[in-house]
Amino acid sequence: MTEEERRDKYERAKQRVADLKKFYTEVISYVAFIVMLGGLNYYLNEWRYMWFLWAAFGWGIGLVFRAYKIYVKSSFFGRDWEERKIREYLDKDDKNE
Numbered sequence: 001m002t003e004e005e006r007r008d009k010y011e012r013a014k015q016r017v018a019d020l021k022k023f024y025t026e027v028i029s030y031v032a033f034i035v036m037l038g039g040l041n042y043y044l045n046e047w048r049y050m051w052f053l054w055a056a057f058g059w060g061i062g063l064v065f066r067a068y069k070i071y072v073k074s075s076f077f078g079r080d081w082e083e084r085k086i087r088e089y090l091d092k093d094d095k096n097e
């Protein structure tokens with residue numbers, strides 16, 4: 001592995017950790033804010049109409065898409081997948097020559 005590849009791999013790992021940190025911060029904010037809205041909802045009308053669930057649902061959809069981007073998409077068609085496919089095709093070409 002060359003120095004450039006090692007540096008590139010490090011930068012990708014660093015970016016992934018930053019994305020995960022941002023996601024976890026968003027989840028904590030989501031939970032805290034929805035709990036506060038739930039408390040306010042209970043204080044104002046004692047669960048007669050649970051309007052805070054609309055906020056929980058809307059923001060939750062955003063979190064689901066963010067989680068998909070971080071956990072699922074990066075593993076299927078991420079940078080590592082691209083590099084593996086490129087190496088696979090190069091190896092095939094080398095064998096055919």
